[in-house]
Every structure is written in structure tokens, then in C-alpha cells.
Amino acid sequence: MIAVKPKRKMAKKKPKDPDKVTSTLRYRVKDASELPRLDKLARSVNYVWNYCNETSFNAVRNHGKWLSEFDLQALTTGAGKELGISSVTVQAICKEYVTRRLQFKKRKLRWRASSGSKKSLGWIPFKANAIQINGDRITYLGHPYKIWLSRPINGKVLSGSFSQDAQGRWYVNLACEVARLDHRHQVEEVGIDLGLKTSAVLSDGTLIENRSEFRKLEEKLGKAQRAKKKKQAKKIHAKIKNKRRDFLHQETTKIAKKYHTVFVGDVSGKFVQSGNGKSSTDASIGVIRDLLKYKAIRHSGYCYEVNENSSTVTCSVCHNKTGPSGLSGLGVREWSCSECHAHHDDRDVNAAKNILRFGRESLRAAKAA
Ligand SMILES: [Zn+2]
Numbered sequence: 001m002i003a004v005k006p007k008r009k010m011a012k013k014k015p016k017d018p019d020k021v022t023s024t025l026r027y028r029v030k031d032a033s034e035l036p037r038l039d040k041l042a043r044s045v046n047y048v049w050n051y052c053n054e055t056s057f058n059a060v061r062n063h064g065k066w067l068s069e070f071d072l073q074a075l076t077t078g079a080g081k082e083l084g085i086s087s088v089t090v091q092a093i094c095k096e097y098v099t100r101r102l103q104f105k106k107r108k109l110r111w112r113a114s115s116g117s118k119k120s121l122g123w124i125p126f127k128a129n130a131i132q133i134n135g136d137r138i139t140y141l142g143h144p145y146k147i148w149l150s151r152p153i154n155g156k157v158l159s160g161s162f163s164q165d166a167q168g169r170w171y172v173n174l175a176c177e178v179a180r181l182d183h184r185h186q187v188e189e190v191g192i193d194l195g196l197k198t199s200a201v202l203s204d205g206t207l208i209e210n211r212s213e214f215r216k217l218e219e220k221l222g223k224a225q226r227a228k229k230k231k232q233a234k235k236i237h238a239k240i241k242n243k244r245r246d247f248l249h250q251e252t253t254k255i256a257k258k259y260h261t262v263f264v265g266d267v268s269g270k271f272v273q274s275g276n277g278k279s280s281t282d283a284s285i286g287v288i289r290d291l292l293k294y295k296a297i298r299h300s301g302y303c304y305e306v307n308e309n310s311s312t313v314t315c316s317v318c319h320n321k322t323g324p325s326g327l328s329g330l331g332v333r334e335w336s337c338s339e340c341h342a343h344h345d346d347r348d349v350n351a352a353k354n355i356l357r358f359g360r361e362s363l364r365a366a367k368a369a
Contacts, residue, residue: 020177020178020179020180021177021178021180021294021297021298022158022175022176022177022178022294023155023175023176023178023294023298024173024174024175024176025151025153025173025174025176026171026172026173026174027147027148027149027150027171027172027174028147028148028150028169028170028171029145029146029147029162029169029170029171029172030136030145030146030147030148031145031146034145034146034170035168035170037143038122038124038145038162038164038170039122040084041084041085041122041124041162042114042122042123042124042162042164043114044083044084044085045085045089045093045112045122045123045124045125046112046113046114046120047083047114048076048079048083048085048090048093048094049093049097049112050111050112051076051079052072052076052093052094052097053097053108053109053111055067055072055075056072056097056101056107056108057107057108060107061107067098068098069094069095069097069098072094072097072098073090073091073094076090076093076094084141085124085141086126086130086140086141088126088127088129088130089124089125089126089130091127092125092126092127092159092161093125096125097109121163121164121165121166122162122163122164122170123161123162123163123164124140124161124162124163125159125160125161126140126159126160126161126162127158127159128156128157128158128159128160131157131160133153133157135149136148136149138172140162145162145172147172153174153176154176154178155176155177155178155179156176156177157174157175157176158175158176158177159175160172160173160174160175161173165238166234166237166238167234167235167238178298180297180298180299180300181298181299181300182300183257183299183300183301185257185258185259185260185299185301186258186259187204187258187259187260188259188260188261189259189260189261189262189263189356189359189360190202190203190204190255190258190259190261190262190263190352190356191203191263191264191306191352191353191354191355191356191357191358191359192255192262192263192264192265192292192352192355193265193308193311193348193349193351193352193355194264194265194267194285194288194289195267195348199248199251199285199288200251200288201346201348201349201351201352202255202349202352203349203352203353203355203356205346205349208251214240214243214244217236217239217240217243218240220236221233221236221237221240224236245287248287248288248291249291252288252291252292252295253295255292255295256292256295256296256298256299256301256303257299259301260301260302261296261301261302261303261304261359261363262292262296262301262302262303262304263303263304263306263355263356263358263359263360264289264292264303264304264305264306264355265305265306265308265311265351265355266305266306266307266308267285267289267308289305304359304362304363306355306358306359306362307358307362308351308354308355308358310354311351311352311354311355311358312324312325312347312348312350312351312354313325314350314354315337315339315340315342315344315350316342316344316350316353316354316357317337317340317342318337318339318340318342319357320337320339320340322337322338322339323335323337323344323347323350324347332347333346333347334346334347335347
């Protein structure tokens with residue numbers, strides 16, 4: 001039997017309030033004695049997830065039917081009470097399961113293991129109405145969890161989760177709707193080329209670099225991995241991740257504060273083409289773009305994605321395609337235009353200038369339409 005492809009339910013989109021933006025705040029759970037309690041909840045979550053996975057897979061295999069979020073919710077009614085998790089959490093698991101299944105276009109997703117070497121990192125999703133917040137306490141199912149209130153919880157909480165990192169530490173993540181800040185920008189517009197060697201290059205020549213300390217840590221990580229020191233490697237890995245996140249947050253905030261309109265290249269395909277897919281994630285390209293978008297809104301600015309095809313090979317002065325191209329051109333940093341003789345000291349700055357121009361042109365075209 002040919003399975004019917006899952007149709008994405010056309011959710012009735014609520015008109016977005018242009019003055020509001022969603023941001024996820026993350027807080028560490030303070031008390032180590034809470035950990036067994038959270039671990040237990042996470043096991044229940046895994047149980048529901050695996051049930052959804054099996055049931056959904058069987059329905060496809062045996063009946064060619066793709067179960068929807070609502071089908072799964074109907075099938076799991078009452079499971080929360082039985083398993084000691086909130087019914088809202090069970091609903092959130094069903095929702096997430098269906099979202100992921102659509103995203104990965106798979107009939108079956110990964111099993112969530114509660115123990116053993118392939119143990120899944122703990123995760124307990126919830127909707128806003130499942131928790132109460134009181135200062136530095138978050139109450140879930142009648143039990144208060146103390147958190148390190150590293151920054152105030154502001155805005156309306158929409159949803160959230162408890163989640164665990166590779167070292168077993170628990171966090172609370174809260175997706176909050178926050179208001180735009182009233183903000184004056186110093187500079188009107190900027191184009192940004194996201195790349196590998198440096199994380200980002202701006203059209204005004206600013207370089208945002210993957211700091212060398214990452215490289216030092218990465219060397220350390222390599223050493224630990226080669227020596228098969230798993231625990232140490234995990235620790236370094238987490239450290240790199242946190243440092244990188246902090247760094248990207250700081251840098252994108254600076255950009256959003258300084259520039260009113262940000263044009264950023266839509267790089268997703270670029271490095272895959274050059275057989276370099278892994279590195280593009282190393283440079284955290286997707287993360288930077290998402291941060292830029294959200295922070296622009298937060299600071300009353302705009303961020304647009306611009307088709308960056310040919311931004312590298314086009315001369316930003318005369319607009320002729322005279323730049324280094326192809327795989328052999330990847331190593332060329334500096335070049336002169338054979339048409340207008342402009343000298344480009346940095347290939348990526350030239351690309352960023354083109355992205356700025358492409359962005360301006362497409363905005364103008366959109367306004368004219
Ligand atoms: Zn030129």
C-alpha cells in the first residue's frame with residue numbers, strides 16, 4: 001500500500017503583533033537534589049514519545065495513515081496522570097513529535113532511551129499554563145524548582161521546557177513574548193556575509209571573528225578525543241558551545257543596536273555545494289542569522305535575507321562578474337577587478353557590499369510592486 005504523505009495542517013496563523021518578538025530565556029536549575037525528580041519526569045516523557053513513535057509508525061505501515069497531533073493527543077489522553085506528568089506536557093510531546101516527523105520526513109524517529117550508553121538528554125516540555133513563576137521559583141505539577149535567575153523573566157511566557165545538557169545539568173527554557181525596545185540606530189543599513197573563516201563580515205569592513213580561544217579549546221578537545229578521555233571531551237565540548245553562544249549573542253546584539261536595517265546572505269546552500277557542509281555548522285551560520293532576525297525586531301530594526309548568489313564573484317564597484325570563482329577561487333582572498341581596476345583587499349567585504357546592494361534593490365522593488 002502506498003502511504004499517503006503527511007499533509008502539513010494549515011494552522012490558522014494568528015496575525016503577528018509587529019511590536020512583539022519571541023525570545024527564549026534559559027535558566028539553570030539550582031538544586032542538585034531536584035535532579036532525580038526531573039530524571040523521573042524525563043523517563044515518563046520518553047515513554048510517551050516512544051509510544052507516539054511506535055503508534056505513528058504502525059499506523060503508517062499497517063494502514064497508510066499518518067497520525068496527526070490531535071490523533072496522538074486522543075490516544076494519549078489520561079497518560080499524564082498515569083505517568084506523573086502534566087497532561088499539558090503530554091500534549092506538548094505529541095505536538096513536538098509530529099513537528100519533528102514532518103521536519104525529518106521520516107516514518108519513524110529516534111527512540112528516546114532512558115538509560116544506557118545511548119541515553120537521550122532529558123527533556124520535559126510544557127505549555128505556559130502548566131507552570132507558575134514566583135521570583136526565582138518555577139512550579140511544575142505542584143513542585144517548586146529553584147533557578148539561577150541570571151536575568152529577569154520579562155514578557156509573557158508562551159511555552160517552555162526543562163532540558164538537560166550532556167553533563168546532566170538541568171535548565172528551564174522559557175519562550176517569552178517581549179516588546180520591542182524603542183531604539184535609535186547609529187547607522188541606516190549594513191550588508192553581512194556569513195562565512196567560514198570569520199563568522200561574519202560586514203559591508204563596512206567590520207570582521208566578527210571566531211575567536212582564537214575556540215581554536216585553543218578545539219585543540220584541547222581533539223587531544224582529549226584522541227586520548228579517548230570521553231568525560232573530559234564532553235566537558236570541553238560543552239564549554240565551547242556555551243562560549244560560542246555567549247559570543248554570538250554579544251556580537252549580534254551589537255549589530256542590532258548599531259544598524260537599523262540588516263541584510264544577510266541566505267548561505268544555506270553555499271558550503272554544501274563545495275562539499276564543506278560540516279564547517280558551515282561550525283561557524284554557527286544558522287544561529288547567527290536567527291539571532292540577527294530576532295534582535296533586529298527587538299531593537300526596532302529590520303533584518304532581511306538576501307539571495308547572495310554571485311555576491312562573491314561580482315565586483316561591488318562596477319558590478320561585473322570579475323571575481324575569483326569556482327573551487328580554485330576559494331583560496332583567493334584579495335583580487336583586482338579586470339574591468340574597473342578596483343582593488344578588493346578582502347573578498348568577503350566585497351561580498352558583503354554586494355549583499356547590501358542586492359538588499360537595497362530588492363527592497364526598492366518590493367516597495368514599487
Ligand atoms: Zn569592477
